[in-house]
Amino acid sequence: MPGEPRVVSEGFHERVYDVVRGVPEGSVTTYGDVAAALGSPRVARHVGWALAALRDDDVPWHRVINSRGQISGGAERGTLQRALLEAEGIAFTAAGRVDLRRFRWRFGLDDLPAAPTPSR
């Protein structure tokens, strides 16, 4: 049906924002995970791209990092992002990385039966 009330032509973006909005405080997620949550684990790049298009949205973009547990993007964003994460209780490693083993958010699968393999 024609006549979209939306001002922006969002297709992929809106889904990304919706998923990122679902990330609670004190938890982080990865681009690949968000992409996987969208149904396509190969669109990880677009997730970051969609976040790059963010401006005044209420999307906690700072809770999205790469699979390495490290922050990507410009150095300025990295510094800001780290500050925001630390303010939410996220712990950083000496290498400036986040312990994904603990802070990685599982979209609804938060009640996993305790990681059977504490190593890695």
Next chain:
DNA sequence: GGTTTGACCATAA
């Protein structure tokens, strides 16, 4: 409508 790029990921060496 083809080319380039990108807040990435996985694998290999």
Next chain:
DNA sequence: CTTATGGCCAAAC
């Protein structure tokens, strides 16, 4: 640990 390569798909040029 680092570096290199391939892939993947949408937006911008």
